[in-house]
Amino acid sequence: MRTVTYGGAVSLDGFLAGVDGAIDWLHFSKDVQDVMTKFWRDVDTILMGRKTYDFAVSSGREASTGKKWGKDKPRNESALRTYVFSRTLQSIDEPGVELVKADAVEFVQGLKRRPGKGICLMCGGELAQSLLAAGLVDRIGLNIHPILLGSGIPTFRDPGHRVKLMMEECRPLEGGCVLVNYAVVHAEESHSG
Amino acid sequence: MRTVTYGGAVSLDGFLAGVDGAIDWLHFSKDVQDVMTKFWRDVDTILMGRKTYDFAVSSGREASTGKKWGKDKPRNESALRTYVFSRTLQSIDEPGVELVKADAVEFVQGLKRRPGKGICLMCGGELAQSLLAAGLVDRIGLNIHPILLGSGIPTFRDPGHRVKLMMEECRPLEGGCVLVNYAVVHAEESHSG
Numbered sequence: 001m002r003t004v005t006y007g008g009a010v011s012l013d014g015f016l017a018g019v020d021g022a023i024d025w026l027h028f029s030k031d032v033q034d035v036m037t038k039f040w041r042d043v044d045t046i047l048m049g050r051k052t053y054d055f056a057v058s059s060g061r062e063a064s065t066g067k068k069w070g071k072d073k074p075r076n077e078s079a080l081r082t083y084v085f086s087r088t089l090q091s092i093d094e095p096g097v098e099l100v101k102a103d104a105v106e107f108v109q110g111l112k113r114r115p116g117k118g119i120c121l122m123c124g125g126e127l128a129q130s131l132l133a134a135g136l137v138d139r140i141g142l143n144i145h146p147i148l149l150g151s152g153i154p155t156f157r158d159p160g161h162r163v164k165l166m167m168e169e170c171r172p173l174e175g176g177c178v179l180v181n182y183a184v185v186h187a188e189e190s191h192s193g
Numbered sequence: 194m195r196t197v198t199y200g201g202a203v204s205l206d207g208f209l210a211g212v213d214g215a216i217d218w219l220h221f222s223k224d225v226q227d228v229m230t231k232f233w234r235d236v237d238t239i240l241m242g243r244k245t246y247d248f249a250v251s252s253g254r255e256a257s258t259g260k261k262w263g264k265d266k267p268r269n270e271s272a273l274r275t276y277v278f279s280r281t282l283q284s285i286d287e288p289g290v291e292l293v294k295a296d297a298v299e300f301v302q303g304l305k306r307r308p309g310k311g312i313c314l315m316c317g318g319e320l321a322q323s324l325l326a327a328g329l330v331d332r333i334g335l336n337i338h339p340i341l342l343g344s345g346i347p348t349f350r351d352p353g354h355r356v357k358l359m360m361e362e363c364r365p366l367e368g369g370c371v372l373v374n375y376a377v378v379h380a381e382e383s384h385s386g
Contacts (some may be wrong), residue, residue, distance in 0.1 A: 006292060012333070012375070013349035014207040132341070140205070146358035146375060148325070150351040156206035158343040162218070165205060165339035167369035171290070176360035178373055182205070184338060 002112045004047070005039075006121040006128050007141035008155075009177075015152035016124060021055055025147050030175035031144065039141070044079055044117040047108065049127040050086035054098075083107070085127055105134045112136065125157040133159035135186050140165065146176035195305045197240070197320050198232075199314040200334035201348075202370075208345035209317055214248055218340050222367035225336065232334070237272055237310040240301065240321040243279035246290075276300070278320060298327040305329065318350040326352035326377050333358065339369035 009026050017023050048056070062185045082097045085104045096156055100107050108131060110117065121128055121137065131137050142155070169181040200220050210216050214338055273386070275290045279295045285292040293300050301324055304312065314321055314330065322328050335348070356377035366372050 012335075012373075016356075142205075144373070146318060146360045148349055148352065148356040149360070150349075150355060152352060154340055156343075159341065160343060162211075162343060163341040165341070165369070167339045167365065170363065170365045170371045172360065172363045176358070178360060178363045178371070180205075180337070180371055 001044075001120055002114075002116050003110065003138040004108065004119045004121055004136055005043075005139040006123075006132070006137045007139075007143060008122070009141075009143040009145060010154065010155045011149040011152075013148045013150065014155050015124065015149045016155050017189050018149045018152040022149075023148065025145060027145060027175035027177055029177075031173040031177075031179075035143075035173070035179060039120075042118045043120045044081065045106075045111065045119040046080060046082040047119060047121045047123065047131075048082060048084045048126065049123040050084060050089060050142055051126070052123045053084040053086070053092075054091075080090040083111075103138065104130055108136050109134075124153045125155055128155075129157040129159055132156075132163055132184075133161070135184075138184050140182045140184065141181050143173060144180065166181075195238075195307075195312055196331040197301065197305065197312045197314055197324065197329055198332040198334060199316075199325070199330045200332075200336075201315070201341045202336045202338060203204065203348050204338050204340050204342040206341045206343065206346075207348050208349050211342045211345040215342075215345065216336060218342065219220040220338060220368035220370055224346075224366040224370075224372075228336070228366070228372060232313075235311045236313045238272060238304065239275040240297075240312060240314045240316065240320065240324075241275060241277045243277060243282060243318040244319070245316045246277040246279070246282075246285075259306065278302075290299075297323055298329065301329050302327075306328050317346045318348055321348075322350040322352055325349075325356055325377075326354070328377075331377050331379075333375045333377065334365060335373050337371040 010016055011025065018025065056106065080096060083100050084092055084097060084102050085107075087101055089099055104127060108119075121131060164185040166185055167180065167182055167183040169179065171179050174181050203209055204218065205327065211218065273289060276293050277285055277290060278293050278300075280294055282292055297320060314324060357378040359378055360373065360375055362372065362374040364372050
C-alpha cells in the first residue's frame with residue numbers, strides 16, 4: 001500500500017503560513033535541501049486542496065513547491081502527478097494536474113490501493129484533517145521553525161479523535177529548526193498492539 | 194534579571210491538555226524526571242492562572258505539579274512561592290501561595306527585577322499569551338508527545354505579534370517524546386542583532 005505523507009515547515013505554534021499566507025519566516029538551508037531531495041525520490045503523487053492550488057498558481061508553481069518542500073524540486077517532476085481537490089473549480093488546464101471533484105477520502109483510498117510511489121499531501125490543514133480523520137495519512141514530517149507566528153494557517157485541525165504517532169526521527173537543522181518525523185499508528189495497529 | 198520559563202508537555206498539535214483537561218496521554222519517564230530535577234534546581238517561583246490553580250486544587254497539588262513538570266517535585270518545595278493571578282478569586286488560604294489581583298504584566302515586571310531564582314510559568318495559554326505579548330517570557334521548553342489530541346487547552350494563543358526564538362536544545366526522550374528548549378529573542382536584541 002502506498003504511503004501518504006503530510007507535513008512541511010511549521011512555526012512552533014503550529015502554523016504552516018502566517019496571515020495572508022506569509023512565508024517570509026521560512027529558513028532554507030542545505031539541511032532542508034538534503035531532506036527534501038531524499039523525500040522526493042520516493043514520491044510520484046501530490047495531493048492539494050483548492051486553496052493551496054490557488055496559492056501555487058498565484059505565486060508560481062515553483063514558488064509553491066519551494067515553500068513547502070525546499071527549493072530542490074523533484075528531478076523527475078515530469079513524472080509527478082498532482083491531484084487538486086475542489087468542488088468549486090470548473091477545470092484545471094495544466095499538464096500533470098488533475099481536478100478531483102469526487103470525495104477526497106474515497107479518492108485517496110483508491111489511489112493508495114493502486115501501484116505507485118509515495119503520495120505527498122501538500123495542503124493547509126483542511127484536506128489533511130479529513131484524511132487524518134479517515135486514517136489515510138501514514139506519515140507526518142515537520143520542520144519546526146524557531147518562531148511563534150500567533151496566527152495564520154494551522155497545520156492541524158481537529159480530526160475528531162486522537163491520532164497516535166510513533167516518533168522516528170528528531171534532529172536539529174540549520175537555522176535553529178527541528179526536524180521531526182512520525183509514523184501514524186493506525187487504529188487497527190493500536191488495537192492489536 | 195530573573196528569567197521566566199514557559200512550557201510543559203504538549204501534543205504535536207499544540208495542546209497542553211485534552212478536552213476537560215485530560216492528561217492521560219502524558220508519558221512519564223526517567224528522562225522526564227532528569228529534565229525536571231535539573232529544571233527545578235534553578236526555580237523558586239511559580240506563576241499560575243486561576244484555571245490552572247483550580248485544576249491544581251481539584252486534582253491535588255501534587256498531581257498538578259506532576260502533570261506539568263514530572264513526578265519529581267522540587268526538593269526545596271517549602272522555599273517555592275506560588276502566585277495565582279485572578280480577578281475573581283477572593284482569597285487563597287494555602288501556605289506559600291499568594292493571590293494576585295493586580296495586572297499580571299506589571300506584577301511580573303516587578304518580580305523579575307527583584308532578586309531571586311528562575312520563575313516558572315505554569316498555566317494554560319491565557320496568562321502565557323499576555324506575558325509573551327509583553328516580552329516577559331524568556332525561555333520556552335516543550336516536551337512534545339507523539340499524539341494529535343485534536344482539541345483541548347492550547348499552549349500558544351496569539352500574542353499579537355511574532356515572537357522570534359533561538360533553539361538551544363532538541364533531543365528525543367523516552368516514549369517517542371521530543372524535548373525542545375528555546376530562548377526568546379526579545380525585540381531589543383532582535384533590533385540590535
